[in-house]
Amino acid sequence: MATTTRILDANVNGTVYTSNANAALEALDTCHSGATAPTDEVANGKLWLDTTTTPGILKIYNNATWEVVHSGTVDINAGTIDGTTIGATTPAAITGTTLTSTGAITGTTLTATGAFTSLGIDDNAAATAVTIDASGNVGIGTASPSSEISGSATVVEVLDGNLAGLRLNHTGGASYEIYSGGSSQLGFVKNGTEAMRIDGSGNVLVGATSTLNGNHLFVQSNNFVVGINGTNTTGEAVRFYSNGTTVGTISYTGSATAYNTSSDYRLKENIAPVQGASDIVKAMQPVTYTFKSDGSWHDGFLAHELQELHPRAVTGKKDAMRDEEYEVTPAVLDEDGAVVTEAVMGTRSVPDYQGVDYSKLTPILTAALQEALNKIDALEARLTALEVTP
Secondary structure, three states: OOOOOOOOOOOOOHHHHHHHHHHHHHHHHOEEEEOOOOOOOOOOOOEEEEOOOOOOEEEEEEOOEEEEEEOOOOOOOOOEEOOEEOOOOOOOOOOOOOOOOOOOOOOOOOOOOOOOOOEEEOOOOOOOOEEEOOOOOEEEOOOOOOOOEEEOOOEEEEEOOOOEEEEEEOOOOOEEEEEEOOOOOEEEEEOOEEEEEEOOOOOEEEOOOOOOOOOOEEEOOOOOOOOOOOOOOOEEEEEEEEOOEEEEEEEEOOOOEEEEEOOOHHHOOOOOOOOOHHHHHHHOOOEEEEOOOOOOEEEEOOHHHHHHHOHHHEEOOOOOEEEEEEEEEOOEEOOOOOEEEOOEEEEEEEEOOOEEOHHHHHHHHHHHHHHHHHHHHHHHHHHHHHHHOO
16 A cells, blocks of 8 residues: 655654655645736746636746646546546547537547547537548538438538449439449439440440440430520531531521532532433332331332442442440449449341432432433424424
C-alpha cells in the first residue's frame, strides 16, 4: 500500500519536519484561485485558476506574463472514456462518441484503428447532416445511405457492384443514372430502363443495347424513330459528306422536303449525251410484286435484271451474303435497369440484299422519251408532206 508523507510525524527529526513543511507551503503558494491575478511572491511556474469566466481558465506565470494553460474542457491524456483508453499506444475502438464543436475545427484528424460503426456530422441543424456508416457509405440528409453517396432528396449516388457511375434521384420525380459497365460502355438510364448507351466501339445506341451491321448511330423505336425540326421557313435538315466534301442534302420548305444529290457542273467531266436509251427502256421488265415481310403491293424491278441494263441504278450483287453480329443471349439487368451481365454476341451469315435507286432511271427514261418524241415529230412531218402532195 502506498504511503503518504506527513508534515507532522512522531518519527521524524527537526530537519525532516522543516523540509516537509516547506514543500507543502511551496505547493500551496504556487496555486491560486480567484478573479484577480496573484501579486505576492510571483515566480515562473506559479499557477492561477482565473475564475472570471465559467468554467475557470488555468494560467501559468512565465516571464512576467500570465499565459493560458487550457481554456474550457480540460484535455485528459490518461484514463478512459466510455471504456476507451486515452493516450494509449494502441487505442481501442471508438464507439458511441459524439464530437461537438461550437466553433471552427481546423487541422484536426480523427482516427479510429478499431471497429468503426458510424460517424455523424451535425451542421447545427435539428438532425444529422452527413453520416458515414460502417461500410464507408456517405449519406447526405439520411442516416441510412444505400450506396457510396446517397441522400433523402435531390442527390448524387455512386453505383457499386459491377458498375461505376452516378444516380440522380429526386423524391417524387424521375430517377436518372449514368453508368459505365464491364465492356467500357457508357449507359443512360431513366426510371430503371436504359434509354441510351455509347458502347465500347463508340457507337451511339438509342433505345437499344446493341447495334446492327456496325452502325455508329442506331436508333430503335416502335414509332417516330427520328424527328428533325427546322425553325426557319426553309433550310437544310441533313447534310451528307464524303471525306469532308458535301455529296448531298435533305432540305425543306414550309410545305415540302427535297432529297438532293451533288450535281453541279463544276464537279463533272467527260460529259456526253445518253446513248441507246430507247433500247434500254424497251429491255426493262417492270413488274408488280408483294414483299414477304408484310405482303404490301409495289411496282418496280428485280434488281439483278435491271443491273444488267443499267448497273449504275443498282447496288450490291445477286445472291450476295455478309456477316452480321447478333445477340445470342440478352444482357442481364438489375432492379434499377443497369446492366449487370453484358449481352453475349455472335456472328452469322445473312443475305446482303441489292437495292435500286429509282432516281437514276430518270435520265434514261428522259432520253428514251426524247428519242420517241423525235421519231414522232419526224413521222408527223412525213404525214404532213404526204397530205399536201397532189
